[in-house]
Amino acid sequence: MFTRRRFLCGATAAALALPAFARGLAAEASGNTILVSILLDGGCDGFNTVVPLNQYGIYSQLRKIPGTTQYLSVLESDVATAGTAFEPNYTVPSSSALSYGFHPNMTALRALYGKGKVAVLLGVGLPPADRNRTSHEVAKFDWATGSINKLGYTNLGWLGQTFDAIGATGALPPAVSMNYSSPTILRGAKRTPLVLGGDIGGFNVACGASGADCTARVNALTTNDAQSLPSIAADFARSVALDTTSYVATVKQYATAVTGADYPAIGKSGLKSQLKQIARLIRAGSPSRAYFASQGGYDTHSQQNSPGHHPDLVGELSDAVNDFYGYLAANGLSQNVVIMTYSDFGRRVQANSTAGTDHGTASVAFIVGDLVKPGVYGQYPDLTKLDTNGNPVIQVDFRNHISDLVGALGADPTPIVGGSYPKLGYI
Amino acid sequence: MKRGLRAFIAAAFVASPAIAHAAPATFATTYVSSAVPRGQTGFDAGVDVSQGRYVRLTASGTIALPGYSACRATTAEGCAAVSSPSRSAPDAATGSLIAAFVSRSGMLLTAWSPVGLAAYVAVPPDAARMVLRINGTTGYEFGAFRVVADVVGSADGAADSAVRDATYYRRGFPGTRTLPSQLPTRSDVQYAMRRFGFGDTPANVTAVSNSGVAAWIAQQLSPETIDDSALNTYVEPIPLYGTGPSTKDGYDNYDAILQRRIVQREIASKRQLLEKMTLHWLEHFAVSQDKVNSAAAMIRYEETVRTDALGNFKQLVSDVSVEPAMLLWLDNNNNDGSNVVQNPPNENFARELMQLYVLGTTQLNPDGSAVVDVAGNALQTYTDTDVKQVAQALTGFQRTASPNPGKVDPRTVEGVKFYPARHAKGPFTIMGQTVTDTGDPTIVGKVIASIASNPATAPFEVKELLQRFVTETPSPGYVARIVPVWNANADDPKQLAKVMAAIAADPEFYAGKGTMIKEPIEFAVDAIRGLNGAQATPFTPAMQTPYRSVNTVLGAMQQQQWYPPSVFSFYRPGEKESLLTNSLLLSRWSDGASLSNATRMTTLCPTCDVNLDLTSLTALAGGSDAQSAAGYVLDALVDGGTPQLRGLLQNYLANNVHALTPGAVWIVLTSPEYEVN
Structure with missing residues (x-):
């Protein structure tokens, strides 16, 4: 059963396992930290993302696909061939590592880990007191708000509240979404997040005409403030319109200044595209300090290992993060940028009858950047001790994890996560 | 102070x-x-x-x-x-x-x-x-x-x-003593026709005003009484299996036909409420072709949803549950319950059936508020154990698709079969109720009747209907007045029509005016209907609007029909913040408003897939001067608009009404007023 003490012990042990010089390498967090959060949408299977080599027997046994002779588990030999095994001490080479293994498709992230740029958070999730934590809606909402059992009572996200607390001025809002939507995590009481989508060079109004007609149309668009229409929706539409028109010139300026022509190829990857746009904004000097990107497809109820599903997704994630970090580092911009991943929940250990896994609890998270003290935090759940639903026991309450990130941005996490949840100390 | x-x-x-x-x-x-x-x-x-x-x-x-x-x-x-x-x-x-x-x-x-x-x-x-x-x-x-x-x-x-x-945008009644039975203001009529349909032309709004919007609503609630035979000649036919375009990425593929068909129905059907309800349920039971990957299954699915859209809720859920598209979408296809201990069934459909389709995660009072414990925490409706029981109960179904059916109606290609040997043996315990099992497909109706008997079902569904059709934040009183109608008709074959009738007759119905933002599909279809537009049928590859086809425009506005991003569909019902963000607004301005380029000023544009009809603007508006033209466009699209918008349009049109009319439509489509549903 989860207790805070057990979690603290785990965290302390992990921290102590680090060589002293490694901890000294990390830069200091400061008031200009930029946080890039990546939602692994749908509930990422932690077990096939960070493989428990030190519990391989039970892991593999649980991952046998019922009624077949096949397994959903990652093969030890594939981890060895890919060289993605690792120890809490990031300096241990893959060839001598026996504890854990990144998925074999995550060679890029494994390499970053070896350079001391990655913290791996194990056993993180929503606590048992969180009712319906295996529901996408509830879990995503709770991860976004940093609270439990509050669906319907609040809609403010922990990043939005962070900027409510520390304030932010500037031509663009502090919080920026890259996927067209306005995610709860960014919503604050004070400033509406900026929502972008696609290539930031396209953040503009196409008037559908040319010359004087175009000018006249846009003039009418910007003159009309609909003040005399007494309507909630018109008020809202007007405020979005005023914000949007005021951001267009700034975004265009940034997009023109940094075209990203020297950014690694994104192919058809939506995640790589989102991270590329973020890199352009950061390099152009945008005042924004929190970015939201997402990667869908993790709700792998069936055929989890087929093309386009979990193995390809974590490979894409690994490459996308590596490209992003590499681009920032090459341009001298990585010192204050922290990348973090999170997901609705982990998945059940036992495979189901359709070669997939159902909704679970604990998962893994990655925190990447120069500010990060590398290594392993939390603990891998004991796969011999599952709860009555067949789920592993949470080792790290998500609110401890969020406390580190809120703190890194310069705010007090206590009022935001609704209590004192000691930081894990990876920053 | x-x-x-x-x-x-x-x-x-x-x-x-x-x-x-x-x-x-x-x-x-x-x-x-x-x-x-x-x-x-x-x-x-x-x-x-x-x-x-x-x-x-x-x-x-x-x-x-x-x-x-x-x-x-x-x-x-x-x-x-x-x-x-x-x-x-x-x-x-x-x-x-x-x-x-x-x-x-x-x-x-x-x-x-x-x-x-x-x-x-x-x-x-x-x-x-x-x-x-x-x-x-x-x-x-x-x-x-x-x-x-x-x-x-x-x-x-x-x-x-x-x-x-003298007061165009706040008209009084027509100059006659034959008064509407109720709802006499023009914008009230426009509001009702927009929420229970996709809006209409000024002439048709006037006609409904004269005959009474209550009568219009009553007729819409009984779609079978409305002759819609003309629709069959308008909507693009479904090609026989194996004869449709097969390319997946080109504009002229089978998906595109499905996408155009649904827009065509919304534009041209006289059964407007039935189409709006179909849209509602297709978003409630969102399935994506991205995973289903069978146009034949999608056609079946759409027709099943439409058949039940104003019917009985339990019937609707039961029918949808065993549709091939749903089986494929939420992994209940071929779900094996023959050995549930060694071989646990897939829980994907079971979970969403309870969470999204029928009753939600938290217990609800009859006014839609959450039931809470002494600490103020919401109570859950079901547990993971219930999810597993429902998953077991619904095992044994398999989608059957003819491998080589020949050139037949695609609706006959997909089917569903029940395999008793792969069905878990009941009885099942679901949220404390025992559900008996006779090892046959009747288990679906029994499971859904059991789940739907939960007190949370009616407030959950009613609140969502109100959020879709009336206002993002319906009052507890409104929910509480409709919930008894839902429950009293739980077994009535016209339950949903009766619920919608009660929603429209409620004193708060008209308070919803001006509280919601249009979905992109409403943005497009309302504009086309308001300006007497039409999609060209049959579509030919050369046809686009001067910039893009309607469905490309919908895709640019992030609402590609048949491709919802997840089981949560495109948006939370009525949620302003998710419907209108900076980038989504820009896509409405740049892409959505490009429909104005399809404005037909003189003759039909043969290469356009849609034509907005302003050919008879002079006659319709009662004058070709800027004031009349602006008034007509505003009445057609924004219930008359504000004095400010009217002034802007008149100034814009002052030079040359006809040459600038597409621009006038553009200005209205990009106004905050038009975003209002």
């Missing part, structure tokens, strides 16, 4: 005898300033309207800010009529006078503004009083007005017809 108060007008009520129907009488009431908390309706007596059917107001007075002088001019509309609102000029207090109907219990029913234009406004059912308030920009305005309110049993059409021309 400034309080967070919305200034308000209290009434010194002058008692008067109750008004008999068809017996006009006049109240003379002097209103004085008074403040009440923001958002409340006030404690003043107002004017008794319980015996009247229509109200006509004339008002004169001033609006002021505390500590500043009142605005200089005094007119029927207060300051709003003489100066445009400005936040930077506190000494010229601004705002407009709004009238509101209030129920006997003090609930705000509906409000309108500006008053004082001598138009008749219908008294909603259940309205007891009419009160006034000031809609200001700072929240501190107050005012003193002298108001003459005629509360009458019928409107004097002859007197009103003179007013109508």
Whole structure:
């Protein structure tokens, strides 16, 4: 059963396992930290993302696909061939590592880990007191708000509240979404997040005409403030319109200044595209300090290992993060940028009858950047001790994890996560 | 000290005898300033309207800010009529006078503004009083007005017809004594037709106004009584299996036909509410072709949803549950229950069936509020154990697809079969109820009846319907009034039609006006219908709007039909923040408004996949001058719009009405007013 003490012990042990010089390498967090959060949408299977080599027997046994002779588990030999095994001490080479293994498709992230740029958070999730934590809606909402059992009572996200607390001025809002939507995590009481989508060079109004007609149309668009229409929706539409028109010139300026022509190829990857746009904004000097990107497809109820599903997704994630970090580092911009991943929940250990896994609890998270003290935090759940639903026991309450990130941005996490949840100390 | 108060007008009520129907009488009431908390309706007596059917107001007075002088001019509309609102000029207090109907219990029913234009406004059912308030920009305005309110049993059409021309955007009734049975304001009719359909042309709005919008709604609730045979010649035919375009990425593929068909139905069907309900359920039970990957399954799915869209909810859920598209979408296809211990069934469908399709995660009171424990935490409706039980109960179904069916109707290609050997043996325990099992497909109906008997079902579904059709934040009272209708008709084959009838008849229905943002599909279809447009059928590869096809425009606005991003569909019902973000608004301006380039000014554009029909603008608008043209476009798209938008359009059109009409449509489509549903 989860207790805070057990979690603290785990965290302390992990921290102590680090060589002293490694901890000294990390830069200091400061008031200009930029946080890039990546939602692994749908509930990422932690077990096939960070493989428990030190519990391989039970892991593999649980991952046998019922009624077949096949397994959903990652093969030890594939981890060895890919060289993605690792120890809490990031300096241990893959060839001598026996504890854990990144998925074999995550060679890029494994390499970053070896350079001391990655913290791996194990056993993180929503606590048992969180009712319906295996529901996408509830879990995503709770991860976004940093609270439990509050669906319907609040809609403010922990990043939005962070900027409510520390304030932010500037031509663009502090919080920026890259996927067209306005995610709860960014919503604050004070400033509406900026929502972008696609290539930031396209953040503009196409008037559908040319010359004087175009000018006249846009003039009418910007003159009309609909003040005399007494309507909630018109008020809202007007405020979005005023914000949007005021951001267009700034975004265009940034997009023109940094075209990203020297950014690694994104192919058809939506995640790589989102991270590329973020890199352009950061390099152009945008005042924004929190970015939201997402990667869908993790709700792998069936055929989890087929093309386009979990193995390809974590490979894409690994490459996308590596490209992003590499681009920032090459341009001298990585010192204050922290990348973090999170997901609705982990998945059940036992495979189901359709070669997939159902909704679970604990998962893994990655925190990447120069500010990060590398290594392993939390603990891998004991796969011999599952709860009555067949789920592993949470080792790290998500609110401890969020406390580190809120703190890194310069705010007090206590009022935001609704209590004192000691930081894990990876920053 | 400034309080967070919305200034308000209290009434010194002058008692008067109750008004008999068809017996006009006049109240003379002097209103004085008074403040009440923001958002409340006030404690003043107002004017008794319980015996009247229509109200006509004339008002004169001033609006002021505390500590500043009142605005200089005094007119029927207060300051709003003489100066445009400005936040930077506190000494010229601004705002407009709004009238509101209030129920006997003090609930705000509906409000309108500006008053004082001598138009008749219908008294909603259940309205007891009419009160006034000031809609200001700072929240501190107050005012003193002298108001003459005629509360009458019928409107004097002859007197009103003179007013109508001068006050275009707040029309009175047609110049006739044949009055609508209720809802006489034009924007009320437009609102109802937009929420229970996809809007309509000004001419058709007038026709419905004349015959009564209540009659229109009643007819829409019984779609089988509406002759829709013309639709069959309009909607693009489904190609026989194996003869449709097979490319997946080109514009001319099978998906595109499906996408065009649904838009074509929304544009041209006379059964507007049925199409709107179908849209609602297709978003409620969102499935994506991205995973299903079978156009034949999608056609079946759409037709099943439409068949039940105004029928019985349990029937709808049961039918959808065993559709091939749903089996494929949520992994219940071939789900094996023969050995549930060694071989646990897939839980994907079981979980969403309870969470999204029927009752939600938290226990609900009949007014839609959450049931909470002593600590204030919401209580859950079901546990993971219930999910597993439902998953087991629904094992054994398999989608059957003919591997090589030949050139047949694709609807015959997909089917479903039940395999008893792969079905887990019951009975099952679901949320404390025992569900018996006879090892056959009847288990689906039993499981759904059991889940739907949970008290959370009715408030969960009713609230979502209200959020889709009326307002993002329905009042607890509204939910509580509809829930008994839902429950009383739980086994009625026309349950959903009866629920929608109750929603439309509720006194709060018209209070939803101006509270919602259009979905992208409504953005496109409402524009096409309002401007008497049509999609060209059959579609040929050369056809696009001058820029893009309608479905490409929908994709650019992030609502590609048949491709919802997840089981949560595109948006939470009615949620403004998810419907309109910076980037989504820009795509509406740049892509959605490009539909204006399909404006047909003279002859049909043969290469356009849609034509907005303004060929007879002169005749329709009653004049080819800028004022008439602007008025027509505004009436067609934004219920008449605001004086400011009308002025902008008239200026824009002043040079050359016909050459600039597409631009006028563009300006309206990009206005905040048009975003309002």
